[in-house]
Each structure stands twice: as C-alpha cells, then as structure tokens.
Amino acid sequence: MEYVIEMLNIRKVFGNFVANDNITLQLKKGEIHALLGENGAGKSTLMNVLFGLYQPDGGEIRVKGKKVNIANPNVANDLGIGMVHQHFMLVDTFTVTExxxxxxxxxxxxxIDxxxxxxxxxELSERYGLAVDPKAKIADISVGMQQxxxxxxTLYRGADILIFDEPTAVLTPQEIQELIQIMKALVREGKSIILITHKLKxxxxxxxxVTVIRRGKGIGTLNVSETNPNELAALMVGREVHFKTEKQPPKVGKPVxxxxxxxxxxxxGITAVDHLHLTVHAGEIVGIAGVDGNGQTELIEAITGLIKSESGSIRLNGKEIRNLTPRQITETGVxxxxxxxHKHGLVLDFPIGENMVLQTYYKEPYSKRGILNFKAIYDKARQLIQEFDVRTPDEYTKARALSGGNQQKAIIGREVDRDPDLLIAAQPTRGLDVGAIEFIHKRLIEQRDKGKAVLLVSFELDEIMNVxxxxxxxxxxKIVAIVDPKETTEQELGLLMAGSKRKEAGVSS
Incomplete structure (x- = not known):
C-alpha cells in the first residue's frame, strides 16, 4: 500500500513531558484522515512535527515512500505539505491576495506583480469553490472567509497534502457544512487531508x-465506516462518555x-440589543439560542460591564447593576x-496559577496592603487545578502552553469557586472534546442544583437543548420566544432563530 505520508513511531518531549510517545500515522492518497484525541492529547504537537515547526526526538517521517527531514515549514511547503492553523496566521491590514x-x-x-x-x-478560488474576493481586506471579512x-x-504554494487543525472550532453550523464541501472538493482534485478534530459528528x-491518540500515545487506526461515535469517544477518553447530561427537574427560586x-x-453605533426583556431565576439554567450576530455578545458584555448600555435596567437580586464597572458587577455576585x-478569560503570558486569582488577587489572603502573597495564590491554584482536572505540568506553566480544554477548565474553576449568584457561561465548550464538554455540563448543572442562576449562551443547539x-x-x-426544551425540536428552534413567528414554527406561546 502506498502512503503519501508516514509518521513512524514519532516521539516528542518537552522537558519532562512526553507530548508524543511513539505515535504512528499513515495517510493514503486521496483520503480524509481524522486525527482524534482529547484537548492536550498531543494532536497539534504531532502535526507541528510534520509541518516542521517542531523537530521529533525519535521516529521517522516518509513522504511518498522517501525518508525526509522536515527542518522547518519551508521544507514542508517544498514537499507539498500545507497547514491551516487553528489560530489564523493572517495580517489584518493586508488584502486577501497580499x-x-x-x-x-x-x-x-x-x-510585486x-x-x-x-x-x-x-482562479484558485473558483476552481475549489471557495468564493473569496482577492481584493478584500482581512479585517473586513468573516472568520469563515479568513479560514x-x-x-x-496552502494551495497557492502547491500543497497536495493539507493539515487542518481544528478547522470548525470557530465556524457557524452553516460555515461548517460549506467547509465539509470544500474538503470533499479538494480530495476529488487528488489532494490528501489530515483533519485534527475532536468532533465525532x-x-x-x-x-x-481515523487515528485515535490518548495522552500522547497512539491507540489505533480505524475505518470510519466500521465504527460509531460511542466507540470513538470511549477510545479517545478511555472510558464511556455520556452524551446526554443527567439532571433532576429544576427547583426554581426567586428572580436573580x-x-x-x-x-x-x-x-x-448600531443597535444590537433592542428593548430586550429577560429573567433568570435561582435554580435554573436559561439557554440563549440564536444565530451569531443577533446581539448575544453585546447582551453579555452589557451585563458584565464590559460595554455601556444606552438605556433600560439590569438588576441582580433586586439591585441595579447597569453600567457599573466590571469589578463592581463581579463583586455583586456575577x-x-x-x-x-484568550481575549477576556486569561492573561496568556501569566502562569496558570496567577490566572486562578484574577478576580480575587486584591483580597486577603492573596494580598495584604497591596503586597501579593504568592504562597497563598499558588496553594489556591493547586487546589483548583486538582478539583477541576486542569491538565498542566504544574501551576507555574504559562496559560498559553495549556490546551484549549484545560484553559477553559481553569476559567470555570476560578469563576465557580467564587460561588456567584449568577453564572454567565458564553460558548463554554467551544472547541472542546466530548470528555471536557461532559465535565463542563456537569459543573453548570451542579451550580443550578446549588440554587444558583445560570445563563448559558451557545451556538451549539444540542448543548442548548441538553443543558x-x-x-x-x-x-x-430581541427575545422572540421562550420555549421548553422538552417540548421543542432543533428544527423548530432553527426556524425561530431565523426569525419566523411562533405559529409558523409550530410552537404555541
């Protein structure tokens, strides 16, 4: 069997941490090959080795049967390997062509011609059905277009082997479908694709x-036609995963x-939230469903004090908090x-331990008379890292070195530990694997069961329905409808989100 890429027993070590422990991956010509694993399992590290960003500490790489040494990304490009990174490498002020x-x-x-x-x-854009305007500025186009x-x-540089690193993490459901069609078109043209993902669907x-890796070790390669999501989830996490979150009926209390x-x-300066009314009670999770760009971001930023609102009222436990500072709002119990x-959750160049006290560092025992007490800070961090299963070499590791799922667990640990009356969770599982998603959903339901109010904003309809x-x-x-998840369907919600009236969507108000 001829493989276009063979990564044989690849080993990559950072200090004492083994990121890739003798992993083998073989890519056939004209296939889409998934690389599946939890956040932090070593997927991106393995692909960064293939793309020349890291040098392996053991094993060998073959391209079309020939052993190669990929010293840097230019060598990878010359070998016909291109990588579409999870965090785009684009210059905002340049045009698409530039x-x-x-x-x-x-x-x-x-x-320059x-x-x-x-x-x-x-010509390239038309050939692959990408519909990109070569003259558009990066700053003016959507995330899906930037991708x-x-x-x-990669195609312009002649790549015929493409690595996609978590390509759907930042896309809307419609953009995901479009990307899938693009990938199929690329394969029809004779390209081969490695898709790094943890989305089983x-x-x-x-x-x-699909090749599954777990905690840096290769678990095996399967034909997708001969497996199913439950088997893949168990291989990836190392135990059975429950896709449906178990929960008791809510005990709803007073408005929070x-x-x-x-x-x-x-x-x-355009009105994004338009005379909106909403109440969230103690002991319930209210999910906000909507297509991206319908005011969700501005609503959350107004509640949390990140932006000022024009008019109206936001009350927490009966107290007006509209247009207070973020710290005043946090201290009220949010x-x-x-x-x-990355932008609002963590200071990426701080150690993860210091990120754990970003909301409380100015209080005792973490500081006294303006002097930080690092022993107390790191003691607290160790406790939260253990409690919330944050996988990190230690509490002194910079936040940016952690995988997305572990960064997210750290933020959730920090926010939940403060015991707020209202917990706002915006896209809490974006880009996370099934194990981390299950963990986070359980934590949100725990907060609800403690009598807290939870406001969940998500573009993942199954998450909204489930939690x-x-x-x-x-x-x-505007809030155009309030529905009971037990009495609605994803199709119905989709119609409401697209602006159809309740009767048309078949929902009784």
Missing part, C-alpha cells in the same frame, strides 16, 4: 479513516437576573465564563 502571496511574491521588473497574483488567487484564505495560502460525516427594556449599541477565553431548563430565542436583539 496575505496569500506573502513570502512567495510574483515579481515583474523588480516589483499584484495583478498576476490576484488573477491566480481568483478559506488560509486554505488558499464531523468525522462520521467526512472522514475515511432581571433585564427590562435593555438597549445596547455595538462598536459601530461569574463570567467569557466566549473568547437548559428554559430556552430564550434571540433574534435581531
């Missing part, structure tokens, strides 16, 4: 084979969060798991 040709610019008379480049980019630019960048839909007639404008963990006690549908900045 980003694509960066480092391999076509010249004409000593100058931008016209020729734009023509080539347009297509990353794909074009996508593997079942688009992949031919009361929002009346709230108006919030976005950064461009916990916030932000939707962008919420009531679902509020947001459309164009």
């Amino acid at each position: 980003n694509i040709i960066l480092g391999s610019e076509p010249k004409k008379g000593g100058q 931008i016209e020729r480049a734009e023509k080539e980019v347009r 297509r630019v990353e794909i074009l960048k 996508e593997i079942m839909e688009v992949c031919d084979r 969060l009361e929002i009346e007639d709230l108006v919030v404008k976005d950064s461009r 916990g916030h798991i932000p939707q962008d963990r 919420s006690d009531r679902i509020a549908v947001i459309y164009e900045g």
Whole structure:
C-alpha cells in the first residue's frame, strides 16, 4: 500500500513531558484522515512535527515512500505539505491576495506583480469553490472567509497534502457544512487531508479513516465506516462518555437576573440589543439560542460591564447593576465564563496559577496592603487545578502552553469557586472534546442544583437543548420566544432563530 505520508513511531518531549510517545500515522492518497484525541492529547504537537515547526526526538517521517527531514515549514511547503492553523496566521491590514502571496511574491521588473497574483488567487478560488474576493481586506471579512484564505495560502504554494487543525472550532453550523464541501472538493482534485478534530459528528460525516491518540500515545487506526461515535469517544477518553447530561427537574427560586427594556449599541453605533426583556431565576439554567450576530455578545458584555448600555435596567437580586464597572458587577455576585477565553478569560503570558486569582488577587489572603502573597495564590491554584482536572505540568506553566480544554477548565474553576449568584457561561465548550464538554455540563448543572442562576449562551443547539431548563430565542436583539426544551425540536428552534413567528414554527406561546 502506498502512503503519501508516514509518521513512524514519532516521539516528542518537552522537558519532562512526553507530548508524543511513539505515535504512528499513515495517510493514503486521496483520503480524509481524522486525527482524534482529547484537548492536550498531543494532536497539534504531532502535526507541528510534520509541518516542521517542531523537530521529533525519535521516529521517522516518509513522504511518498522517501525518508525526509522536515527542518522547518519551508521544507514542508517544498514537499507539498500545507497547514491551516487553528489560530489564523493572517495580517489584518493586508488584502486577501497580499496575505496569500506573502513570502512567495510574483515579481515583474523588480516589483510585486499584484495583478498576476490576484488573477491566480481568483482562479484558485473558483476552481475549489471557495468564493473569496482577492481584493478584500482581512479585517473586513468573516472568520469563515479568513479560514478559506488560509486554505488558499496552502494551495497557492502547491500543497497536495493539507493539515487542518481544528478547522470548525470557530465556524457557524452553516460555515461548517460549506467547509465539509470544500474538503470533499479538494480530495476529488487528488489532494490528501489530515483533519485534527475532536468532533465525532464531523468525522462520521467526512472522514475515511481515523487515528485515535490518548495522552500522547497512539491507540489505533480505524475505518470510519466500521465504527460509531460511542466507540470513538470511549477510545479517545478511555472510558464511556455520556452524551446526554443527567439532571433532576429544576427547583426554581426567586428572580436573580432581571433585564427590562435593555438597549445596547455595538462598536459601530448600531443597535444590537433592542428593548430586550429577560429573567433568570435561582435554580435554573436559561439557554440563549440564536444565530451569531443577533446581539448575544453585546447582551453579555452589557451585563458584565464590559460595554455601556444606552438605556433600560439590569438588576441582580433586586439591585441595579447597569453600567457599573466590571469589578463592581463581579463583586455583586456575577461569574463570567467569557466566549473568547484568550481575549477576556486569561492573561496568556501569566502562569496558570496567577490566572486562578484574577478576580480575587486584591483580597486577603492573596494580598495584604497591596503586597501579593504568592504562597497563598499558588496553594489556591493547586487546589483548583486538582478539583477541576486542569491538565498542566504544574501551576507555574504559562496559560498559553495549556490546551484549549484545560484553559477553559481553569476559567470555570476560578469563576465557580467564587460561588456567584449568577453564572454567565458564553460558548463554554467551544472547541472542546466530548470528555471536557461532559465535565463542563456537569459543573453548570451542579451550580443550578446549588440554587444558583445560570445563563448559558451557545451556538451549539444540542448543548442548548441538553443543558437548559428554559430556552430564550434571540433574534435581531430581541427575545422572540421562550420555549421548553422538552417540548421543542432543533428544527423548530432553527426556524425561530431565523426569525419566523411562533405559529409558523409550530410552537404555541
């Protein structure tokens, strides 16, 4: 059997930490091959070795049967290997074309031949059905489009082996479907794809084979047609995973969060939250369902004090908190798991231990008269790291070195530990694997069962259906319907989210 890529017994060590422990992965020509594992299992490390960003400490790599030494990404490019990174490597102020040709610019008379480049980019875009405007500025296009630019960048450099690193983590459901079609088109053209993911649904839909790794070790390679999501989840996590969250009926108490007639404008001055009303009680989880861009982000930022609102009322336990500072709101009893963990959740260059006290560092025992008590800080961090199963070499490791799932567990540990009356969870499981998702859902339900109010915002409909006690549908900045998850369907919710009226959606109000 001829493989286009063979990674044989690859070993990669960082200090005392073995990230890849003799892993083998073999890619056939013209297949989509999934690399599946939990957050922090070593998937990205293995692919960074293949792309030349890391050098292996053991094992060998063969490309089309020939042993190679991939010293850096330029060597990988020369071998026809391209990588679409999870965090895009694009210059915001450049156009699509300028980003694509960066480092391999076509010249004409000593100058960059931008016209020729734009023509080539347009032709490539049309050939693969990518529908990208070569003249558009990166800053002006959607996340899904930016990803297509990353794909074009690899194709422009002649890649016929493409590595996709968690490509759907930041996409809407519609963009995910479009990406799947693009991947199928690439394979029809003779490309071969390695897809790093932990989304079992996508593997079942688009992949031919799947290699599972767990805690740095290769568990095995299976044909997708001969497996199922339950088997893959168990191989990946090392135990049976429950996709349906078990919970008792809610014991609903007094109103904790009361929002009346709230108006919030976005950064461009356009009304994003439009006279919105919503109440969340103690002992319940209210899920907000909506298509991205219907005011969810502005609503959460207004409740947590990250942006000012124009008018209306936000009360916590009867006390007006609208337009207070984030710290005043936090101290009133609000916990916030932000939707962008890197921007608003963590200081990435701080140790994970110090990130654990970002909301409380100015209080005793963590500081006294303005002097930080590092022993108390790191004692607390160790306790939370253990309690919330944050997998990190130690509490002094920088936050950016942790996988997404472990960063998220750290934030949840910090917020839940403060015992807030209202816990706001925005996209709490975005980009996480089934084991981490199960863990986080349990923690949200635990908070509810302790009599706390939980406001969950998510684009994952199955998450909203699975975890919420009531679902509020947001459309164009208004709550247009409140439904019981036991009495609705994803199709019905989808129609409401798209703006159809309750009767049309078949829901009685």
